[in-house]
Amino acid sequence: MFKHLREDIAVVFDRDPAARSTFEILTTYPGVHALLLHRLSGWLWRHGLRWLARFIAHLARWFTGIEIHPGATIGRRVFIDHGMGVVIGETAEIGDDCTLYHGVTLGGTSWNKGKRHPTLGKGVVIGAGAKILGPITLGEGAKIGSNAVVVKDVPPGATAIGIPARILDTEQAKIRSETAEKIGFSAYAISQDMNDPVVQAIHAILDHIAANDQRMHLILGALQKLGVDSDAVAVAEAKFDVNHLNKIVD
Secondary structure, rough: OOHHHHHHHHHHHOOOOOOOOOHHHHHOHHHHHHHHHHHHHHHHHHOOOOHHHHHHHHHHHHHHHOOOOOOOOOOOOEEEEEOOOOOEOOEEEEEEEEOOOOOOOOEOOOOOOOOOOOOOOOOEEEEOOOOEEEEOOEEEOOOOOOOEEEOOOEEOEEEOOOOOOEEOOOOHHHHHHHHHOOOOOOOOOOOOOOOHHHHHHHHHHHHHHHHHHHHHHHHHHHHHHHHOOHHHHHHHHHHHHHHHHHHHHH
């Protein structure tokens, strides 16, 4: 028990820059209090004292604003930041090192008994107000954006946003960022999930430039393999970049 408590305190220091002292964490962090009371109610639940377990969980909800069913399974070093409005259902499973912000719901979509709540892999981060619904699985290291509504599995390491949630193409976002930087365009505050037609047009241009660059590099690589002088290839590549940029400007 004390080992888990030390881990809980260390996690708060690691993930909340506002934490100043152990005493402050023990006395003013509802997420820590909720987890402590859940360990007690969970032990009672597993040993058949179901009403007492539910009553302690009810008191915990009243004191902390965090509702955790005693039947939920929660791993180690889990951090519930702020916590108000968090709801964790009976068959939910939360892996080690997960982080949940306020307003998160790990809920069900069915009245049927059995597994009906989500399973979170290790290191999952769920943003404020997100709703994870049904017996789905969030893979290890997955990230869920604030206010997202997730009703399908999320692969390990993926990021899901929106209503209903969709998986971001992080590789495509990286390519766009590199292309924008190459041509001297700063796409600050423009995210790939925005529905603004101007933003979508910019993304289409960046995708087109990246595709043409890739084709040109393949052509020049093939010419080099055929014995074309490397200096001539470099000049051709430079001319391609200049002409391409001029077309964009025009």
